[in-house]
Amino acid sequence: MEGFRMSLNLSYSRIAYAWLIAFLMVYSISSSGQPTIPYANQSFNNCIFRFGGFERMDTTKKQIYLCFTGHEFNDGGTIIRKSLKQQNTQAHFFFTGDFYRIKSNKKLIRKLLKDGHYLGAHSDKHLLYASWEDRDALLINQKEFEEDLTNNYLEMVRFGIEKKDAPFYMPPYEWYNQQISDWTRELGLLLVNFTPGTRSNADYTTPDMGSRYISSQQIFENIINYERESTYGLNGFILLVHIGTHPDRTDKLYNKLPELIKVLKTLGYQFSLMTDY
Numbered sequence: 001m002e003g004f005r006m007s008l009n010l011s012y013s014r015i016a017y018a019w020l021i022a023f024l025m026v027y028s029i030s031s032s033g034q035p036t037i038p039y040a041n042q043s044f045n046n047c048i049f050r051f052g053g054f055e056r057m058d059t060t061k062k063q064i065y066l067c068f069t070g071h072e073f074n075d076g077g078t079i080i081r082k083s084l085k086q087q088n089t090q091a092h093f094f095f096t097g098d099f100y101r102i103k104s105n106k107k108l109i110r111k112l113l114k115d116g117h118y119l120g121a122h123s124d125k126h127l128l129y130a131s132w133e134d135r136d137a138l139l140i141n142q143k144e145f146e147e148d149l150t151n152n153y154l155e156m157v158r159f160g161i162e163k164k165d166a167p168f169y170m171p172p173y174e175w176y177n178q179q180i181s182d183w184t185r186e187l188g189l190l191l192v193n194f195t196p197g198t199r200s201n202a203d204y205t206t207p208d209m210g211s212r213y214i215s216s217q218q219i220f221e222n223i224i225n226y227e228r229e230s231t232y233g234l235n236g237f238i239l240l241v242h243i244g245t246h247p248d249r250t251d252k253l254y255n256k257l258p259e260l261i262k263v264l265k266t267l268g269y270q271f272s273l274m275t276d277y
Contacts, residue, residue, distance in 0.1 A: 052181025
């Protein structure tokens with residue numbers, strides 16, 4: 001009898017997994033039966049890719065792609081939304097399934113959608129896909145990857161966000177490899193990551209991290225210096241900021257958003273959405 005129950009549970013598990021993958025694929029199957037990749041006919045000649053994912057958009061255009069990721073913290077949500085609204089600026093918000101589930105986040109999520117921002121996926125449980133020491137050493141298999149990402153999209157549907165509305169996906173920890181990019185494409189999605197060079201992604205660091213810690217003022221200056229010194233300036237730059245950080249970090253980068261956006265607009269940059277590419 002116990003063996004029968006185990007077999008039955010396994011069958012249910014397989015059925016549930018198959019249903020989840022079918023859900024994610026339903027909007028991405030072409031008439032030929034193959035996954036339809038978003039923007040498949042679009043030219044990305046001036047974009048920069050790394051390990052199969054977008055690391056920078058068109059380097060010939062003065063457009064910046066402002067992105068926020070969120071998982072367990074959301075202390076900056078209200079401030080960020082207000083700043084973007086005041087500066088008439090659009091941005092991307094990549095949230096985990098857990099972030100979408102938190103009851104206190106739901107009001108903000110609906111407001112961000114109403115404001116016209118891009119809301120996408122950041123994995124369901126914020127998994128670490130590969131070893132920090134060896135990027136090619138995967139810590140998950142394809143089934144685990146697909147199931148986790150599909151669960152993220154299932155939570156998004158509760159807010160009316162369909163897969164076709166959110167084809168760009170930012171991986172957890174912004175850490176991935178070619179295999180993860182390939183699996184992402186098989187699900188009809190495109191993987192994107194932040195553009196390195198300014199350390200804006202380190203706005204989560206806390207003072208106890210020693211030399212790894214970086215202040216918001218230093219990040220601000222890094223962004224301006226990078227614009228001045230880089231061959232392409234900030235053209236096509238994917239600029240990452242966290243929507244919330246640990247309470248031990250009281251120096252929040254998002255508090256500098258109004259000033260940063262004003263400066264960059266003065267330099268001739270526009271803040272664009274990837275879906276408008």
